[in-house]
Amino acid sequence: MFLDLDGTLFVLHPLTMLIMLAGVFGGLIIGAIPGLTSAMAVALLVPVTYGMDAKLGLALLVSVYLGAISGGLVSATLLNIPGTPSAVATTFDAYPMAKRGEAGKALAYGVFASFCGSILGFFALISLAPALGRFALRFGPYEYFALVVFTLTCIISIARGALVKGFISACLGLFLSTVGLSSTDGLPRFTFGTNWLQSGFSVMPVLIGMFAVSQILDDLQSLKKPVKILSGTFTLGEFLRVAINFKNSLWNMVRSALIGIGIGILPGTGSGLSNIVAYSQAKYASKNPESFGTGNPNGIIASETANNASVGGALIPLMTLGIPGDATTMMMIGAFMIHGIQPGPLLIRDHPDLMAVVVVSYLVSTMYMLLIQMGFIRVLIKALAVPQAILYPVIIVLCVMGCYALNSNMVDVWVFFGMGLLGFFMKWTGFPLLPLVLGLILGGMAESEFRGSYALGGDSLAGYLDRPIALIFLAVAVLSVATALYSARQAKKKTVP
Amino acid sequence: MAIRNKKDFFAGILLLVFSGVMYRSSYSISSGLDFALGPTFFPRILLICVALGAMFLILVNIGFQQAARPAAEPLDKKTFFYRFCLVALTLAYIMVIPVLGYATATLLFLMPSMLLMGERTLKNCTQYAIIAVAITFGLQYIFSDLLNLFLP
Numbered sequence: 001m002f003l004d005l006d007g008t009l010f011v012l013h014p015l016t017m018l019i020m021l022a023g024v025f026g027g028l029i030i031g032a033i034p035g036l037t038s039a040m041a042v043a044l045l046v047p048v049t050y051g052m053d054a055k056l057g058l059a060l061l062v063s064v065y066l067g068a069i070s071g072g073l074v075s076a077t078l079l080n081i082p083g084t085p086s087a088v089a090t091t092f093d094a095y096p097m098a099k100r101g102e103a104g105k106a107l108a109y110g111v112f113a114s115f116c117g118s119i120l121g122f123f124a125l126i127s128l129a130p131a132l133g134r135f136a137l138r139f140g141p142y143e144y145f146a147l148v149v150f151t152l153t154c155i156i157s158i159a160r161g162a163l164v165k166g167f168i169s170a171c172l173g174l175f176l177s178t179v180g181l182s183s184t185d186g187l188p189r190f191t192f193g194t195n196w197l198q199s200g201f202s203v204m205p206v207l208i209g210m211f212a213v214s215q216i217l218d219d220l221q222s223l224k225k226p227v228k229i230l231s232g233t234f235t236l237g238e239f240l241r242v243a244i245n246f247k248n249s250l251w252n253m254v255r256s257a258l259i260g261i262g263i264g265i266l267p268g269t270g271s272g273l274s275n276i277v278a279y280s281q282a283k284y285a286s287k288n289p290e291s292f293g294t295g296n297p298n299g300i301i302a303s304e305t306a307n308n309a310s311v312g313g314a315l316i317p318l319m320t321l322g323i324p325g326d327a328t329t330m331m332m333i334g335a336f337m338i339h340g341i342q343p344g345p346l347l348i349r350d351h352p353d354l355m356a357v358v359v360v361s362y363l364v365s366t367m368y369m370l371l372i373q374m375g376f377i378r379v380l381i382k383a384l385a386v387p388q389a390i391l392y393p394v395i396i397v398l399c400v401m402g403c404y405a406l407n408s409n410m411v412d413v414w415v416f417f418g419m420g421l422l423g424f425f426m427k428w429t430g431f432p433l434l435p436l437v438l439g440l441i442l443g444g445m446a447e448s449e450f451r452g453s454y455a456l457g458g459d460s461l462a463g464y465l466d467r468p469i470a471l472i473f474l475a476v477a478v479l480s481v482a483t484a485l486y487s488a489r490q491a492k493k494k495t496v497p
Numbered sequence: 498m499a500i501r502n503k504k505d506f507f508a509g510i511l512l513l514v515f516s517g518v519m520y521r522s523s524y525s526i527s528s529g530l531d532f533a534l535g536p537t538f539f540p541r542i543l544l545i546c547v548a549l550g551a552m553f554l555i556l557v558n559i560g561f562q563q564a565a566r567p568a569a570e571p572l573d574k575k576t577f578f579y580r581f582c583l584v585a586l587t588l589a590y591i592m593v594i595p596v597l598g599y600a601t602a603t604l605l606f607l608m609p610s611m612l613l614m615g616e617r618t619l620k621n622c623t624q625y626a627i628i629a630v631a632i633t634f635g636l637q638y639i640f641s642d643l644l645n646l647f648l649p
Binding site: 165182429 | 526535536550554591611616625632633645
């Protein structure tokens with residue numbers, strides 16, 4: 001049975017429900033604060049799960065993830081600054097509405113659209129994940145290696161204008177994964193005679209350093225710049241009116257949810273892209289495209305439905321294939337590893353309780369999200385006023401403690417610091433961070449599956465020719481790079497007269 | 498000869514040197530039983546890929562004519578100062594944690610960092626002090642007492 005009873009009952013236990021409530025609330029607050037992304041929210045709360053049971057930790061992380069994606073709505077509406085990249089398109093219409101005194105209406109549209117997007121994402125998760133999981137059971141070393149290549153090329157291809165840098169970044173990430181004892185031979189590599197490099201780089205300090213430190217150093221540009229927070233909240237009556245009027249935007253919502261789910265499933269994209277694509281499609285399909293950007297509720301609906309639906313989409317490859325889609329799901333996979341959970345097809349077959357925990361906690365978190373946003377929107381608005389001078393040092397302390405608590409040693413803290421500086425340097429020079437981190441996470445799998453497939457083929461790679469699924473993955477990988485190269489060439493032609 | 502994009506050019510040189518040094522050090526890896534390509538095959542292929550990418554970055558940024566320079570970004574000295582100070586404070590914090598212990602080191606990090614980035618009025622200073630103490634001991638309680646995790 002897909003929804004295992006033990007896992008379902010575990011989520012419905014009062015303690016789990018209480019912790020998830022705190023998780024959604026924390027995620028919403030972190031998501032609402034400009035500059036703090038959903039990846040940062042998960043990173044800051046991962047250490048809290050170290051001492052927890054794996055199931056409880058999973059439920060908490062799912063609730064934080066969902067909350068953080070939705071939290072961006074508040075700052076997008078009242079500050080014109082997206083709290084997270086998933087709310088970029090929300091600013092286009094929510095802020096103009098807030099400026100003309102309709103902040104409450106804009107927030108109500110956003111809250112309801114977020115809820116609907118999450119529910120549709122939930123249905124996608126429960127209908128697609130089991131099928132994909134069963135299909136993935138047929139995968140062997142050939143298919144897994146091809147899948148890693150496909151995932152990495154997807155992530156490199158979206159770095160338009162920086163394809164070579166994305167390629168270098170992915171290769172560096174894969175290289176970093178080879179540091180330490182080789183899983184196939186048990187031989188030390190690039191340890192330079194030190195003991196602390198024997199076990200290689202832990203994923204979490206690298207992830208936290210890359211995303212948190214580089215983000216803070218980047219955001220210091222806006223330190224002490226004055227921001228104006230518009231006032232606005234909504235009543236229950238206003239929310240119900242918005243919900244009733246929603247039938248007029250049903251097709252926009254369904255289309256946006258499908259876009260969100262589809263983009264969420266693709267590696268490397270996630271909610272950061274889905275909201276913009278859904279917005280542009282809503283504008284394209286509208287009879288009044290000129291009204292978009294001036295305060296059209298359909299713009300908010302498209303963006304907020306898509307970004308929440310993409311959470312459900314992103315959890316599908318994460319749980320069934322062990323492939324993270326974006327920075328936040330990379331954080332999630334890092335957290336799974338800490339709890340000794342290896343996402344993939346075997347997880348669904350052998351641990352249906354864990355899968356049920358993810359699915360049911362996703363649904364419960366969606367309900368919490370709606371209730372908190374309806375009842376405590378004022379608290380989220382207050383979070384916008386937290387001074388950066390207080391926020392950034394506290395985040396650094398949390399990161400340092402989180403990295404230390406991982407293995408109770410300072411090595412992970414130094415890795416966090418070093419990777420933070422590397423991440424900032426990479427951002428500064430235009431190298432994308434995602435391919436490096438994904439390379440580090442998938443590097444071990446890539447190497448062992450490649451070497452396994454080579455050994456299985458009798459010291460030859462000819463075996464790939466007999467594997468249609470692997471060939472399809474490799475063909476799509478080649479196609480995505482070719483398309484990206486073609487688009488880059490076309491863009492260059494347009495800029496050079 | 499002119500360099501079109503100095504950031505990319507020097508990043509390319511840095512990466513080329515890095516891949517060269519790492520490739521050289523891969524010779525010190527024991528080859529073991531050489532099972533399925535051996536332990537050096539994968540990292541070496543990756544280092545070659547990094548080196549090729551780095552060479553591409555270097556070559557596309559070398560021109561024989563002075564390229565039209567894009568408008569230079571204004572150097573924001575204030576942002577640079579904040580970044581430098583925060584990195585230095587974090588470095589000092591990580592270095593003194595094992596010596597002073599979690600609570601003292603965290604208090605000594607939080608207060609100066611908040612003062613560095615925030616407005617330095619009497620009211621704010623009091624607020625920062627209260628927050629620093631609350632965060633330090635609050636986290637200690639959560640990590641050590643509630644979650645049973647070790648702190649330095």
